[in-house]
Amino acid sequence: xxxxxxxxxxxxxxxxxxxxxxxxxxxxxxxxxxxxxxxxxxxxxxxxxxxxxxxxxxxxxxxxxxxxxxxxxxxxxxxx
Numbered sequence: 001x002x003x004x005x006x007x008x009x010x011x012x013x014x015x016x017x018x019x020x021x022x023x024x025x026x027x028x029x030x031x032x033x034x035x036x037x038x039x040x041x042x043x044x045x046x047x048x049x050x051x052x053x054x055x056x057x058x059x060x061x062x063x064x065x066x067x068x069x070x071x072x073x074x075x076x077x078x079x080x
Contacts, residue, residue: 001028009035010063020062026055034059 005028006018021031034056052060 001026001031006031017062021059024055024058024062026059030056031059034063038064 001022003018003022006021007013009028009031010017026034030053033052037052037056037060
């Protein structure tokens, strides 16, 4: 998956995020699926979609990290 492929799904994103996504080895379809899960996880489950596979789950972690990680980063200046 190329940088342009990633941007075509996500829009402008940080270069680090692009690199992390590229390193997963995921396909463009898997990125689209991960993006759909972030926006409508409950709806997808209710529609009977199977839960995300390992690569899609990793993409979800990259795109939507758990809240406690975000809070930790903001609570500790200089922590990245």
